[in-house]
Amino acid sequence: MNTIEAIHHRRSIKQYDPNHVMPQEDVNTLLEAASLAPTSFNxxxxxxxxxxxxxxxxxxxxxxxxxxxxxDASTLLVVTANTQSWQETPERYWENVDQTTQETLVNMLQDFYRGREWLQRDEAIRSGAMAAQNIMLCAEALGYQTSPMIGFDIDKVGEIINLPESHVIVMMIAIGKGTTQAYPRGGQLPLSEIVIENTF
Structure with a gap:
């Protein structure tokens, strides 16, 4: 299945085979795909x-x-994001480049995020969401179904997983072998409504 097919075919499925066990190799494949999603300043x-x-x-x-x-799903992932990654040994994000480039990028990213708590949070959620999409499309290509979820008590979930104070919950993703078909699409807005050329 190519990427465009996966995008068109992926739907949120709510019912799963509770007896299906996902091989660890497939879990690793999903998480490796997630780790290749783009992030600001890496x-x-x-x-x-x-x-x-x-x-x-x-x-x-x-x-x-x-x-x-x-x-019931074979695998459950809680996608979280660390809002303080920008200041936690940021040199490691650029360990494979020359020292001058590394220092330049680290200084830039610290200047960009310092004192902007709203940006730290927003960027963490954006990054987690892009990684989650990689997971879901990869799962589709592997023959699994997915259910991205935000319908839960976010504080309670944070308590259950012992979420660090510096982290935010992006979503949960249930992944497995669906036992039902998706409902027909409710209706997509036309491109003429959602695409704006140049300015509003």
Whole structure:
């Protein structure tokens, strides 16, 4: 399946085969795809909580208003992002370039983020969302279905996974073998409405 086919074919599925076990090799493939998503200054804000413990997944299901995909899908990822990545040893994001380039980029990124808490948070969420899309498209190509989720008590989920204060939750993604077909698409807005040329 090519990328365009995966984009057109991917739909959010809510019901999954609870007996299907995803091979670790496929989980690794999904997470490696996530790690190749773009981030500002190569900061790589994302942190993926792979929830394997079924007791924890049951707690998360309760925090997600009893949505069955939380426990029934083969794999559950909580996509989080570290808003403070910009100042946590930023040299490592550019360890493969020459020292002058590294120093220039590190100074630029620190100047860009310092004192802008709103930007730190917004950029972390943007990065996590792009990584999540990589995961979902990769899963589609591997023959899995996905359900991106934000329908849950975000504070409770943070408590359950022991979310660090410097992190934000982007979404949860349930991944597995769907047992139902997606509903027909509700309707897409025409390009004439969503594309603006040059200025509003």
């Amino acid at each position: 900061i790589q804000h994302w942190r993926f909580v792979h929830v394997k413990d079924m007791n924890i997944r049951q707690q998360l299901r309760s925090a997600a208003w009893d949505q069955t995909q939380v426990t």
